[in-house]
Amino acid sequence: MFFNIFKNQLKLGFRNKSNVFWTLMFPLILGTLFKITFGNIYSEYTSDAIKTAVVFETDDEDIRNNTKAYLEGLTMNDHKMLDISYMDYESAEALLKDDEQVNGIISVKNDGRLSLDITSNGVLSTIQETITTIYNQNVGLIEKVAAEHPENLPAVLEGIQKRAEYIDTHNLAGDNKDPFVSYFYNLIAMTALFAALTSLRIGNNCQANMSSLGARTNASPLSRMTFQAAAFLAAYIVQTAIIFVGITYMLFGIKINFGGDIPLVYFTTAIASLLGTSLGFAVGNLGSFNLDKKESILVGLTLTGCALSGLMYGDMKVIITEKAPIINKINPAAVISDSYYCLNMFGVGSRYLMTLLYMLVISAVLITLGLVMGRRNHYDSI
Amino acid sequence: MSETVVEVKNLVKRYKELIALDNFNMKIEKGEVFGLLGPNGSGKTTTINCILSLLDFDNGEIDVFGEKMTSQRYDLKKRIGIVMQDVAVFEELSVEENIDYFCGLYINDKNKRKQYVEEAINFVGLEEFKKFKPKKLSGGLLRRLNIACGIAHKPELIILDEPTVAVDPQSRNKILEGITELNKKGATIIYTSHYMEEVEQICTHILIMDKGKNVTEGSAEELKRSIKNTENIIVYIKNLNDEHVKAINAINHVYDVTYMSGRLEIKCAGGRHNISHVIDYFASNNLDYDRIYSELPTLNDVFLEITGKNLRDKE
């Protein structure tokens, strides 16, 4: 009976095309976009720095010096990202319109923020856009903290500095020259959690009060444990397969350098998949509401987790580390991306093993939660 | 001596304020086609779910195959086949795979299962649709698949909860014939419906329920004999006035007359030539009618006489 359930749940998992498609496509598309924006294409197609005109629209010396230091200090693959000329706006505009002379104009405003003028939407413009956005976000953050919690300002500044150091060490490790690789760790974490759409169904398919299929299954001589174990194993295999496709694409398709040993990267992924499967299992057993609602909860949890671990806004992780380090320890997305990071940076050592342990412990907690919530097999109302 | 397959004693089930089953009793003997007939919301599905131990109930006892039923009695569940009111199949599995999946919950032996699945497919007439996914099946075919999934493992007791809802007459007849055949092969059947015609057609014993309570039970013949209504005369006639209706009501053996939008319904208790008395009345009063015929009472009349309302809202 176990094998019959297992076999059919495998089929169900792999045949659920929309799940498989969306779980894979989202990270693959995002991954490719990131790659185009930050990755090798940059160095392959432009060994030169991007020609940029910088216009100061402020007389504030501090602002001028800060932005100058930031823009000139940006490097990638050992050379400067921007080839900067300082001029007034009219000349810059003329050069921008006259193709190839400059690729964009960065204006430094009175409030310390940067604005960008570009004519095309190419790779180079995207890089310039990212540079200005990240800068403005930092300025915004500092202002906000200064206004609302000035006492925290030193901590935040230190955090930003730490992040800079983090990128630095990253480069110095030599193993990995891509300062943006943590985005890809996050993407894999996201894939692992989205894949939980498969294990999410287990609860609905065996609880009589959640679906007619659940009621039907409950009426049969099948023990809850057998069903859950078989379905969990099947979901784990489906999800792992999906994430393996994702990570294989990143490693060999768009050639992201995860560093470390490739088999260990896959091993880490298999553990991350267990965490994803457990999350789906727990959410699926949450209560007697329909699958759509549970999917929303799962997607919400995943996106929040990924946001907190820096997928949408790189500095987020630093902020969390400063303000609420506990979140990084229990946020599945953070734990997963941290595991890749530690493997890459420190190899198989206590820090890496610790992240594996975290993943296993969180999985165990989630599975237990799911089992406890999904324990009943007779109901007040169905 | 007959053998009791299911016994429900003084079952009480509340959904918060609502009392869905109110001291309900039911006893099903081996070999019966037991019809559970009741209007929408009368508690048929609730009863079934209690028998299957899916639902907790507030009071009462349920024995299946002579033993107390609980959610852990997998040995008892193994002998039951269930066709639920809501179709329960997997969208991603084909017709054949769905039947195999559900049959596999009961039968481990692979070869035996293969044969059973084959038989179930033939039984419901889905040979041409074996490889179809449920989405591609019409409503009637989907119901047939639902039935095949419930009966493939050849259970001793088969519970069918309104298996013919929203099914075209052709599929419906196929389903009803099939149920009779299963019964002939030895299965005890519990069949719930609010279609009295179906129940009358296939059931050997009928229990009528309403608002969670027993109304009456017996064979269709017994039920009809138990009421005073013996004949219904229907006349399509225009321009009758209250005087006429009153006069018809006074004819011997007539006890109730309703006249609505050109349709006159005359209920009679006893008497042998009621229809000629009615025709005589029309003739002597120079009244022209379109059509007149006489019917034996139906289960609806049984229900109507006991509860004062119709089984189904007039369609």
Ligand SMILES: Nc1ncnc2c1ncn2[C@@H]1O[C@H](COP(=O)(O)OP(=O)(O)OP(=O)(O)O)[C@@H](O)[C@H]1O
């Ligand atoms: N989960 C529930 N929560 C609250 N009330 C319910 C629930 N399920 C059923 N009921 C109520 O209990 C009563 C009996 O419902 P049940 O489904 O058993 O009727 P039924 O005879 O099967 O009707 P139908 O012919 O429509 O299938 C109805 O009044 C119904 O509204």
Ligand SMILES: [Mg+2]
């Ligand atoms: Mg019902």
